[in-house]
Amino acid sequence: MTRQSRRVIVFxxxxxxxxxxxxxxxxxxGRLTFGTQEIGLTAGYLLPHRLTNRHTTKQSGPALMPSWxxxxxxxxxxxxxxxxxxxxxxxxxxxxxxxxLTHGVGFTPKIKYLFEGFHSVRPYVEFAGGPFYTDLAGRxxxxxxxxxxxxxxxxxxxxxxTPRLALNAGYRFxxxxxxxxxxxxLGLNSSLPFGGFSFYF
Amino acid sequence: MITTLxxxxxxxxxxxxxxxxxxxxxxxxxxxxxxxxxxxxxxQTIARQEQVPLVLEGVQITRNGAPQNPSVEIEQxxxxxxxxxxxxxxxxxxxxxxxxxxxxxxARLLVDEALDPHPGAAAWKGxxxxxxxxxxxxxxxxxxxxxxxxxxxxxRWDGQVKRYETxxxxxxxxxxxxxxPLLIDELKGHVTEYCLTALMRQVVHDTPFYxxxxxxxxxxxxxxxxxxxxxPESSTVPISTSTTK
Numbered sequence: 222m223t224r225q226s227r228r229v230i231v232f233x234x235x236x237x238x239x240x241x242x243x244x245x246x247x248x249x250x251g252r253l254t255f256g257t258q259e260i261g262l263t264a265g266y267l268l269p270h271r272l273t274n275r276h277t278t279k280q281s282g283p284a285l286m287p288s289w290x291x292x293x294x295x296x297x298x299x300x301x302x303x304x305x306x307x308x309x310x311x312x313x314x315x316x317x318x319x320x321x322l323t324h325g326v327g328f329t330p331k332i333k334y335l336f337e338g339f340h341s342v343r344p345y346v347e348f349a350g351g352p353f354y355t356d357l358a359g360r361x362x363x364x365x366x367x368x369x370x371x372x373x374x375x376x377x378x379x380x381x382x383t384p385r386l387a388l389n390a391g392y393r394f395x396x397x398x399x400x401x402x403x404x405x406x407l408g409l410n411s412s413l414p415f416g417g418f419s420f421y422f
Numbered sequence: 423m424i425t426t427l428x429x430x431x432x433x434x435x436x437x438x439x440x441x442x443x444x445x446x447x448x449x450x451x452x453x454x455x456x457x458x459x460x461x462x463x464x465x466q467t468i469a470r471q472e473q474v475p476l477v478l479e480g481v482q483i484t485r486n487g488a489p490q491n492p493s494v495e496i497e498q499x500x501x502x503x504x505x506x507x508x509x510x511x512x513x514x515x516x517x518x519x520x521x522x523x524x525x526x527x528x529a530r531l532l533v534d535e536a537l538d539p540h541p542g543a544a545a546w547k548g549x550x551x552x553x554x555x556x557x558x559x560x561x562x563x564x565x566x567x568x569x570x571x572x573x574x575x576x577x578r579w580d581g582q583v584k585r586y587e588t589x590x591x592x593x594x595x596x597x598x599x600x601x602x603p604l605l606i607d608e609l610k611g612h613v614t615e616y617c618l619t620a621l622m623r624q625v626v627h628d629t630p631f632y633x634x635x636x637x638x639x640x641x642x643x644x645x646x647x648x649x650x651x652x653x654p655e656s657s658t659v660p661i662s663t664s665t666t667k
Binding site: 254255256257291292293294295297306308310328330331332350351 | 537539540541544545548549551552553555556564566598599601602603604605606
């Protein structure tokens with residue numbers, strides 16, 4: 222581990238320890254009301270899945286996803302599945318570092334179900350989909366069109382370090398294809414472990 | 423010519439976007455009100471020396487059947503409207519009340535709220551709105567229902583209790599981008615105001631009952647003491663025990 226990595230880890234630990242002590246202690250963390258808006262930033266690293274023998278590309282690279290969402294319900298349900306529905310959208314940017322340095326950008330409306338969870342820890346599942354443009358297509362055998370669609374499904378955990386700020390970590394499955402508008406259209410499938418934060422207001 | 427056409431398209435596009443965003447932020451509230459005849463002004467008179475103080479002993483709130491923490495806001499609002507009608511010499515909460523062995527009215531308010539954010543409809547409409555890339559946001563409206571049932575118990579110094587009840591409901595309709603906590607506050611505000619006004623109408627109607635001369639102050643005053651059974655709707659209550667050896 223390099224000296225810089227150690228500094229980053231120490232800094233993150235410091236932030237995690239300090240922020241909850243800055244205030245807002247009187248409010249229960251993680252309690253969101255109807256109409257609360259969320260803006261967030263998520264980053265992760267794309268890892269390839271070759272689901273068939275015809276898939277040969279090992280696409281990988283960092284992904285960045287700024288997002289917005291709004292809480293559409295008060296807590297619903299009475300059991301372990303109690304939670305809230307959020308609707309929003311996010312911009313997906315992926316820098317494919319392999320097989321070639323290329324880029325992709327998309328806009329995906331998303332729906333998210335945030336479980337009540339336990340105190341400041343709230344798990345969630347989310348689903349998103351929308352148009353995605355990438356110049357990787359045409360350079361790989363799986364995709365021929367630059368205009369594609371991206372579908373995302375996954376889940377994660379939000380840790381509300383304050384009532385307004387949550388740190389997120391989770392996993393997403395990504396599928397990129399052009400919906401049969403051009404051939405070949407095998408599609409690209411990837412795993413995306415991610416981390417990020419959300420701010421609620 | 424091409425430049426002019428592009429400019430017009432740009433202006434048209436901007437107008438469409440502004441219209442879309444504006445329509446997507448709209449919201450309105452519908453209240454279920456009683457006929458106007460029951461809301462007509464009601465005036466009674468009371469002599470100043472006949473007025474007695476009122477103490478608001480407690481406000482209980484239940485939401486969808488579950489007990490909630492007391493709300494200072496609704497207590498203040500209740501006291502405020504009691505002061506407004508001018509029936510009582512003073513209106514104060516139990517904490518601020520001056521000790522008195524004289525004639526006094528004790529009040530207890532129960533607020534039973536019912537909230538329904540229509541989560542199923544919100545989820546489905548959310549999916550449709552998202553799938554349309556938010557183009558249907560101005561067309562599909564979402565709903566949030568709020569209903570309140572208020573019960574006010576007023577206990578006279580001689581132990582006689584009068585109960586007043588009222589209820590009202592309202593629905594907030596909103597487009598996706600118009601969803602804000604203020605919308606719910608406005609809805610609750612309107613419904614609560616209506617209920618409190620209706621309660622006060624009933625109280626004012628009974629003005630003679632609360633005059634100082636309506637009943638003598640007994641040497642052996644009576645207080646009604648009661649405890650209501652509050653059972654959850656489900657007969658099963660989760661209980662966890664830990665055993666230590």
